[in-house]
Each structure stands twice: as C-alpha cells, then as structure tokens.
Amino acid sequence: MNWGYGIMIFYICFASTLLFVLIQSFGVKHNLVVDNYYDNDLAYQTTIDKKNNYLKSNNVIIKTKKKEDKIEFNFIRTKSLSGNIHFYRPSNKDEDFIIPILESTFTFDTKNISNGKWKVKIDWQDENVFYYHEKDIYL
Numbered sequence: 001m002n003w004g005y006g007i008m009i010f011y012i013c014f015a016s017t018l019l020f021v022l023i024q025s026f027g028v029k030h031n032l033v034v035d036n037y038y039d040n041d042l043a044y045q046t047t048i049d050k051k052n053n054y055l056k057s058n059n060v061i062i063k064t065k066k067k068e069d070k071i072e073f074n075f076i077r078t079k080s081l082s083g084n085i086h087f088y089r090p091s092n093k094d095e096d097f098i099i100p101i102l103e104s105t106f107t108f109d110t111k112n113i114s115n116g117k118w119k120v121k122i123d124w125q126d127e128n129v130f131y132y133h134e135k136d137i138y139l
Contacts, residue, residue, distance in 0.1 A: 060075050
C-alpha cells in the first residue's frame with residue numbers, strides 16, 4: 001500500500017465523520033431560556049435591585065415536602081402582597097408555568113408536574129417594594 005491510498009482513506013474517514021456530525025446536529029433541539037433574551041438582558045439591573053431587596057428583608061420561606069408532594073410558600077412580614085411564581089424547567093421549556101401569589105401562605109401540589117430539577121423564580125411586590133428570589137428544587 002502506498003501513500004496515496006493512506007491519504008485517500010484518511011480523507012474518506014474525515015469527510016464521513018463531518019457528514020455524520022452534520023446530520024446529527026439537525027436532530028438537536030435548540031431552545032433559548034426565554035424568547036426575548038436580549039430585552040431581558042438589558043433590563044437585568046432591575047432584577048439585581050429586586051434580589052438586593054430580598055437579601056435585605058429575607059421575607060420568603062420555601063419548603064419542599066417530598067413525601068406529601070407539596071411545596072409550601074410562606075411570605076412573612078407582608079401587608080399588600082402581589083406577584084407571580086414562575087416554575088422554570090431547564091430541560092424542557094414546554095413544561096414551564098406561572099402561578100399568581102394570592103395569599104401570604106399557601107401550598108402548591110406537585111403531583112401533576114414532572115420529577116427532576118426545577119428553578120422556582122419568585123417575583124413579587126409588597127408595599128411598593130419589589131423583590132425577586134430564585135431557588136433550585138428537585139422533585
């Protein structure tokens with residue numbers, strides 16, 4: 001066997017590997033975390049301010065009760081509470097959902113959502129002060 005055959009075999013292997021990777025890349029699901037990523041990135045300073053307000057007050061307690069399939073939210077020292085809790089699923093954005101905050105203490109049933117990692121993003125307001133807190137939970 002001479003050099004020409006070796007170079008030809010190498011080129012064929014290289015080209016077939018590139019073709020295989022190209023075909024496999026069409027099957028990969030490319031989801032952004034949020035659809036309007038750039039707008040959220042530009043407005044991130046407000047989220048930082050909300051996080052700092054939370055760190056100063058530390059006025060929400062999240063308890064995961066795995067045996068009972070529940071998550072308990074307890075907002076302490078609140079007077080006029082409003083906001084939303086966003087359940088973000090890193091592995092599948094189609095499973096994300098938002099629930100409104102209606103009272104200072106409530107329990108959320110987790111029987112109907114998938115097991116695995118969830119990021120709970122709480123965005124709320126109490127007496128014209130805005131707060132934001134994120135917590136990773138595993139169901």
